[in-house]
Each structure stands twice: as structure tokens, then as C-alpha cells.
Amino acid sequence: MMGWYGGAGWAAALAMGVFWLLLAGVVVWAVVRAAAPPDPGDDARRILDRRLASGEIDVATYRTLRDELDARPPRRTRR
Structure with missing residues (x-):
């Protein structure tokens, strides 16, 4: 019977450690x-x-504001 150091037990232990990490x-x-x-x-x-949709702004204003939103550089987040 081989112990941890005599056979491939160290490789299995290493693989198990890597798996859990x-x-x-x-x-x-x-x-x-x-x-x-x-x-x-x-x-x-x-x-x-x-x-x-609620009628606060008209289509022309909507398009102008949407284009301004699309022109903004994306805000960087930690992801």
C-alpha cells in the first residue's frame, strides 16, 4: 500500500486543491x-x-436626448 508520497496521491491532492480554489x-x-x-x-x-410615453416630451426632443445618451462614453465599473 502506497502512501501520499509513494504514488500519484500528491497529484490527486493537487488536482483537488486546484478544483476547490x-x-x-x-x-x-x-x-x-x-x-x-x-x-x-x-x-x-x-x-x-x-x-x-406620458407625453412630457415630443419625439424630436426624445431623439435629441437619446442621441446625447448614446454619445456619452460608457461609465466604467468594476466588473
Whole structure:
């Protein structure tokens, strides 16, 4: 009977360690990604759509404001 150091046991232990580290990394990544704030551009677009639908602004104003929103550089977030 071979012990940890005599056979391929060290390779199995290493593979198991790498597996658990990768699994923990994926779980942490998923939690951080889920907790990240949404893109503020999405909220602005929804508000603009709602204002057009309710009649607060006309189509020309909507298009002008939408083009300004699209022209803004995207806000960088940690993702």
C-alpha cells in the first residue's frame, strides 16, 4: 500500500486543491458580479422612454436626448 508520497496521491491532492480554489473563485466572482450596481445609462433610457410615453416630451426632443445618451462614453465599473 502506497502512501501520499509513494504514488500519484500528491497529484490527486493537487488536482483537488486546484478544483476547490477554482470553485471558490467562481462563486466569489458570481457574488461580486450580482452585487455590482446596474449601469446608470439603462435607468436614464427608461426614464426617457417613460417621459415620451406620458407625453412630457415630443419625439424630436426624445431623439435629441437619446442621441446625447448614446454619445456619452460608457461609465466604467468594476466588473
